[in-house]
Amino acid sequence: MINRPETRDLLAEARQVLLDSLVPELGGERKYEALMIANAMGMAIREQEQQEAGEPESTDVMLSRFLAGHALPEESEQGEQTLARALRERVVDGSDRELRAVLRAMTETRLKVNNPGYLK
Structure with missing residues (x-):
């Protein structure tokens, strides 16, 4: 080879x-x-x-578990779109600790790519 x-x-x-x-x-x-x-x-x-x-996959797993645990079907939308819709429609509580953990993981995953210095 x-x-x-x-x-x-x-x-x-x-x-x-x-x-x-x-x-x-x-x-x-x-x-x-x-x-x-x-x-x-x-x-x-x-x-x-x-x-x-495997970082994005672990964040996706967290998001999928959150959506499943709150009976939010992903349907044809992507998980993030489902979450955004649920937040807009106030289907999920913004003070939910699990939600905050998911949002933090998603944000940190993006920052590690877009602006890694910000996390330091």
């Missing part, structure tokens, strides 16, 4: 070259655009690492 680099490793290397070699040569709007691309690449790397660690 051929030794193939992992997608995460390729993204990380490309991001590093972008930041180290290209960004310093750019100015103004082009530099801003290159930094946005590097940021998006970093988010993709972190998201892939999360998926490999």
